[in-house]
Amino acid sequence: MEIAVSVVVPAYNTSRGILRGLDSLRRQTMPRERFEVIYVDDGSTDGTGELLDSELAGEPNFSVVHIENSGWPGRPRNIGVERARGQYVFFMDDDDRLGPEALERLYAKAVQDEADIVIGRMAGVGRNAPREVFQRPMSNGSLRTRPVLLSTLTVQKLFRRAFLLENGISFPDGKVRLEDHMFMLRAYLATDRVSVVHDYTCYYWVRNKGFGNISYSRKEPAEFLGSIEQIFDIIDEHVEPGAFRDRLIAHWLRSKLLGLFQGGKFLRQDHERTAMMHELAGDLVRRRVPEQAVARLNAFSRLRAAALTADDPRLLRPVAEFEEDIAHRTRITGFSWEGAALVVDTETTLEHASTGAPLEFRREGDSVYWDLPDELLAVPAIKEAAEISGEVDKVVCRAFASRSGDPAVVRLPLDVEAHQEPAETPGRFRLRLSGRMRVDADGGDHGHPLTGTWWFSTRVVIGGIGHNTMLGPDRTREAERTRTPAFVGTADAPRFANPYWNADGLLTLSTVGSWRPLRRAVRTGLAPTVSRTAAGLRVEIPLAVHAAAPGTLMLVCTGEGREPLSASARVYAAPRRPDGTALPTAVLSATLPMPSGHGGVLHIGVGEGDAHTRLGLDLYRTPLGWRIGRPEGPLARRCARACVRKARRTARRMPRPVRRAYVGVKQALRTAGRGRSAPEPAAATAAASSGAPVPSTAAERTVEAPPVRTAPRVGAGVGSGAGTPAREKRALADGSRRSG
Numbered sequence: 174m175e176i177a178v179s180v181v182v183p184a185y186n187t188s189r190g191i192l193r194g195l196d197s198l199r200r201q202t203m204p205r206e207r208f209e210v211i212y213v214d215d216g217s218t219d220g221t222g223e224l225l226d227s228e229l230a231g232e233p234n235f236s237v238v239h240i241e242n243s244g245w246p247g248r249p250r251n252i253g254v255e256r257a258r259g260q261y262v263f264f265m266d267d268d269d270r271l272g273p274e275a276l277e278r279l280y281a282k283a284v285q286d287e288a289d290i291v292i293g294r295m296a297g298v299g300r301n302a303p304r305e306v307f308q309r310p311m312s313n314g315s316l317r318t319r320p321v322l323l324s325t326l327t328v329q330k331l332f333r334r335a336f337l338l339e340n341g342i343s344f345p346d347g348k349v350r351l352e353d354h355m356f357m358l359r360a361y362l363a364t365d366r367v368s369v370v371h372d373y374t375c376y377y378w379v380r381n382k383g384f385g386n387i388s389y390s391r392k393e394p395a396e397f398l399g400s401i402e403q404i405f406d407i408i409d410e411h412v413e414p415g416a417f418r419d420r421l422i423a424h425w426l427r428s429k430l431l432g433l434f435q436g437g438k439f440l441r442q443d444h445e446r447t448a449m450m451h452e453l454a455g456d457l458v459r460r461r462v463p464e465q466a467v468a469r470l471n472a473f474s475r476l477r478a479a480a481l482t483a484d485d486p487r488l489l490r491p492v493a494e495f496e497e498d499i500a501h502r503t504r505i506t507g508f509s510w511e512g513a514a515l516v517v518d519t520e521t522t523l524e525h526a527s528t529g530a531p532l533e534f535r536r537e538g539d540s541v542y543w544d545l546p547d548e549l550l551a552v553p554a555i556k557e558a559a560e561i562s563g564e565v566d567k568v569v570c571r572a573f574a575s576r577s578g579d580p581a582v583v584r585l586p587l588d589v590e591a592h593q594e595p596a597e598t599p600g601r602f603r604l605r606l607s608g609r610m611r612v613d614a615d616g617g618d619h620g621h622p623l624t625g626t627w628w629f630s631t632r633v634v635i636g637g638i639g640h641n642t643m644l645g646p647d648r649t650r651e652a653e654r655t656r657t658p659a660f661v662g663t664a665d666a667p668r669f670a671n672p673y674w675n676a677d678g679l680l681t682l683s684t685v686g687s688w689r690p691l692r693r694a695v696r697t698g699l700a701p702t703v704s705r706t707a708a709g710l711r712v713e714i715p716l717a718v719h720a721a722a723p724g725t726l727m728l729v730c731t732g733e734g735r736e737p738l739s740a741s742a743r744v745y746a747a748p749r750r751p752d753g754t755a756l757p758t759a760v761l762s763a764t765l766p767m768p769s770g771h772g773g774v775l776h777i778g779v780g781e782g783d784a785h786t787r788l789g790l791d792l793y794r795t796p797l798g799w800r801i802g803r804p805e806g807p808l809a810r811r812c813a814r815a816c817v818r819k820a821r822r823t824a825r826r827m828p829r830p831v832r833r834a835y836v837g838v839k840q841a842l843r844t845a846g847r848g849r850s851a852p853e854p855a856a857a858t859a860a861a862s863s864g865a866p867v868p869s870t871a872a873e874r875t876v877e878a879p880p881v882r883t884a885p886r887v888g889a890g891v892g893s894g895a896g897t898p899a900r901e902k903r904a905l906a907d908g909s910r911r912s913g
Contacts, residue, residue, distance in 0.1 A: 176234075177280050178208040178331070180263045181253030183246040185215040188224050190268040190381050195228060197270035197377075198235075203277040209234040211256055212267070213249035216242030221267075247344030247352045250328075254343070257334055261291075264328045268381050275375035279331040286312045288368040290360060291331040293375025296581035300380040304573065307371045308584045315365035317417060322367060323424050326357045329376050336364065350392065350400040351429065355407060358421075362411045372619035374581040394433070394450045398457055401430050405461045416465075423469040426462055427637075430454055431470075431477045434489050435496055444487075451486035458482060471637025472564045476543070479558035488555065491546055500526035500640050501633040505648040505680065508672065510719035510757055513615040513661040515672060515682065517644070518652075521570055521589075521606040521633060533601040534565065541565050543636075544601070561636050565604070566591070569634040572610045572644075574617065574682075577626040583618055585629070586611045606633070612682060614661040614670045615721075622662070623670075626683045645680035657717050657757055658690045660724030660744055667724040688726065688779045688786040694718050695788055697758060701801040703792065709740075710765045710799055712777075714790065719757035720746040728763040729785045730775040730792055738775065740765045768792075777801070 180198065184191060198210050212229070214222035214237060222239055229235040238252060246266075254262055261283055265271065275293055283291045292311075295302040303325040316322050337343070340363045345352050361367070404425050412418040433439065433450055442450075458467075458481060467478055473496060480488040500523075507518040523532035535542040541562045542550070550556045572587040589608040596603050610629070617623045629644040658671040671690045675681045695701075699715035712728065724744035731737045742763035761779075768775060775792040778785040791804050797819050824832065 174206045176207065176209050176259040178203070178261045178263055178276050179253070179257035179259030179334070180208065180210045180265055180276070181250055181257065182210065182212045182265045182267050183215055183249035183253070184212050184217060184221050184225065184267040185242070185246075186217045186219045186221055187267045187381075188217070188219050188221040190379070191221060191224065192228070193379075194265065194267055194270045195225075197273070198265075200273050201271065201276050202274050203280065205233055208276055209236070209258060211253045212237045213253050214239045215244075215246070215249045216240065243346065244348045245346075245352065247349060248346045251343050251346070254334065254337060260334060261331050262334045262337065263331045265376075266329065266378075269329070269379050270377045272374050272377070274373060278370050278373050279375060282368050282370050283331055283333070286368040287366060288312070289333045289336040289364040289366045291368045291370065292325060293329075293331070293370045294373060294581055295325070295329065295376045295378050296374045296579060298377050298379040298580055300378060302378050302580070304582050304584065306369060307581070310371050311367065311369035313365065314367040314369070316361040316367075317365075319367070320420065322361060323421075326354045327378075328353045328356055329378065332360065336360075349403075350397050351404065352400075354404060354425075354429075355400075358404060358407050359411070362407075372621065374579055377580070392433075394446075394453050397433070398430070398453050401425055402457060402461060419463065419466040419469055422462060422466040426458070426466060426478075427470055427474045430457065431474055431481065434477055434481065435493050437497065439493050440490065440497065447489065448486045451481065451489060455481050472558075472561045473543075473637040476555065476558040479554045483552065483554055488549065488552065491549055492555075495543070495545055496638055498525050498527050499532060499635075499638050500524055501631070501642060502529075502647055503631045503642055503644055505644060505652040507649070507651050508655040508657070510657070510659050510721065511611075513613060513659075513721045515612040515614065515659070515670070517610040517612065517629075517680070519587075519606075519608045519610055519631070519644070521608065521631065523604050523633065523635070531596070531603045533596045533598070533603055534561075536600055536602060564636040565593070567635075568604060568606065569632075570606050570608060571632045571634075572608075573630050573632065574612065574623070574627045575630070576618075576623075577628070579625075582630075585617065587631070604635075614659070614668070614682070614684065622668070622684075623682065624668075624684055626681060626685065628675075629680050629682075643679050645674055646678040648674075648680075655756065657719060658694060659719035659721055659757075660759070661721045664723050667722050669724060669726075691716060691718070691761075691779055692786060692788050695790065697756065699758070701790060703799045703801050705767075705799065706764065708764050709767045710792075712742075712761075712763050712765060712792070712801065714761040714777075714788070714801070715747065716744065716759050716761055717756045718744060718759040720744055720759040726761075726779050727781055727785070728761070728765065729778045729780065729782075730765060730768070731778065731785075732773050732775040735768070735773060735775065738765050738768060742779070765792075768794075774804075776804075 182194070201208065212225050212235075214225060216239075222237065225237045229237055238256065240249065240252065243249065250264060261280060263276065263279065279291050279293050282288065292306065294307040306321045306324050311319065314322065337360070340359070342356065342359050342363065344356055349355075405422060408418055408421045412421060433454060434447075439447070458478065467475065470478060477489070477492055477496075480492045501521055502524055503519050503521045505517060506520050509516045509518075524530060525532060533544045535544050539562065540560050542556070543559045543561060545555070545559055550559060568591055570587060570589045572585040573582040574585055575582045587608050587610045589606050592605045592607065593602045594605055595601075612623070612627075612629070614623050630641055631644060632639055632641045656672055658669060660667050661670050662668040668684045669686070669688070670682060670684050671686050672680065672682050673690065694716040695714065697715045697717045701712070701714040703713075704711045726742050726744070727739055728742040729737055729739045740763045742761055744759050744761050747758040747760050773793070776787055777790045777792055778787040780786050789803065790801055792799065792801055794800075795816065797816055824835070827835070
């Protein structure tokens with residue numbers, strides 16, 4: 174059978190991690206006879222070549238080629254392409270791994286679109302991977318129409334082999350920095366048939382510690398800048414002058430050349446090295462970068478370019494320090510459910526990472542500037558580049574979700590409104606971003622349901638400076654109060670979605686967890702009910718749960734010395750919400766078999782068998798029938814409470830005249846009881862001094878009840894309350910409602 178895909182894997186001194194990638198190739202769902210794997214050992218000295226020989230001996234369609242060390246993966250990849258028999262070639266690094274369906278999905282997409290290049294979704298393991306290019310499908314894309322392709326310039330992709338050979342696209346031999354970029358630039362410019370597999374993680378891009386990843390070795394400025402100039406040569410050779418060429422030059426100017434002068438790596442270098450980098454890079458910019466390309470840079474890259482082309486190399490360091498210190502904080506302020514979507518209210522502020530103080534902007538007339546140190550703003554070229562009036566209104570805040578076990582990220586809808594708030598210092602202001610993030614539990618994973626456990630983050634970009642932060646550690650009390658689980662999915666396939674805080678305080682949404690959140694959800698302010706029916710005991714328990722779809726689960730009742738009772742339960746949306754709260758309400762309803770015997774307490778739980786979760790409610794029998802309540806005290810006390818509650822409910826249903834008469838009699842009895850109590854010492858002394866007889870027995874002691882002048886205690890009203898202040902009337906009416 175014809176080989177569909179040839180996987181080319183250069184290998185060098187990665188014996189500690191190469192078997193993970195090999196195992197992922199063996200687990201591919203594409204039939205073994207439809208793909209081949211070519212390992213090219215680049216003169217390894219740690220036994221990698223021997224390990225591959227022993228592992229792949231007799232393995233169908235797996236082979237190993239041994240060559241002398243070339244120092245870089247370019248030559249091994251070229252040799253792999255020459256030996257490949259497949260219609261398509263896929264380049265894989267030896268310490269990375271593939272998803273099980275990767276080759277099958279990539280090839281199917283290539284055949285469907287007749288594509289020359291197919292990009293599979295990547296996930297970074299210990300490193301950052303591209304995000305935006307995988308947020309939507311792509312077919313027949315080109316670099317001219319889809320600039321987002323510039324965000325993925327590594328070669329871990331599927332290429333039509335004939336396309337590479339016809340266009341003479343190959344890797345440079347030897348140690349050449351940015352060889353992937355040179356290869357991909359030529360490939361992108363040669364086709365308008367680029368496709369993307371966006372909804373399945375095909376490639377896991379791993380950064381190992383202690384081996385592999387030669388691209389992370391120390392960059393020599395002259396060598397690295399020489400590779401950037403080679404890229405400029407490719408652009409000049411294949412692209413006509415104009416906006417497209419300027420856009421391409423600006424990309425490598427921003428991401429690679431100016432990237433040498435940002436971040437902690439640059440700040441840790443000594444002055445002598447940074448002075449050499451400043452001289453070489455500044456010379457390259459002056460010689461090869463047109464002003465139109467510089468004008469296409471984002472705001473902060475223009476500022477860095479201004480510092481680079483200035484005469485003083487010391488200006489670069491404070492610019493890098495300012496950029497490194499910009500961060501943001503996102504606070505969760507509340508939750509709600511809209512259908513199957515969890516809506517998270519957020520509030521984001523920009524701040525300084527070193528101090529946590531809010532980031533401020535300078536306003537001078539109609540212009541807005543970065544709040545740079547005064548010595549930088551004193552340089553005219555720096556101050557001109559620091560003007561960002563148009564960028565403040567374009568601040569970008571995005572939300573992402575990442576699933577446990579799969580580091581690929583999914584972009585979520587986030588509606589943001591920016592607010593400018595004056596700072597304490599005149600002429601300065603701050604930015605605050607209020608937003609609403611939607612997490613669609615039924616279709617948030619590129620149209621597929623969110624399954625498993627998910628974490629969430631936000632990314633803020635202003636003027637080209639981006640910062641990421643995880644959601645959860647910063648939250649308000651309202652966020653805790655409104656956090657409720659939900660039943661989502663369909664009536665045939667309901668799923669229980671639970672937002673919670675994990676051990677690190679991060680917001681987590683799980684669809685595979687336990688029923689424990691229902692114990693907290695019982696606290697809704699509505700009383701559970703139980704009624705006797707011909708089929709058994711009908712139990713209805715209000716829950717603070719959103720029921721986008723009816724949920725099903727098992728209700729279990731256990732008690733000491735009793736056989737467990739169980740029944741299938743359903744959770745459905747309640748017809749009304751609890752008074753005074755915005756929490757969603759649902760009802761857990763089930764019909765239990767009639768318990769045997771007459772006494773004892775049954776503990777209510779949900780789940781299967783011994784693994785069930787107690788809800789903190791008990792089912793017990795009273796003289797008035799079956800009741801559900803909290804486990805509070807002995808059974809006799811609970812029964813008494815149930816009788817009292819029953820009497821009060823009955824009293825509330827009495828006609829108003831009857832209630833008033835009842836309350837009046839009750840108050841009169843209480844007043845008479847107080848009148849029969851012993852006289853106060855002062856009154857007894859006065860009676861004795863006047864010669865009046867002092868009663869000696871209870872039958873003889875009578876004292877006139879004092880007039881009521883203040884609002885009585887609840888349940889102690891008298892008469893109708895006529896002639897009393899309004900507050901006393903309300904207290905009396907409240908007493909009549911609560912009495913009995």
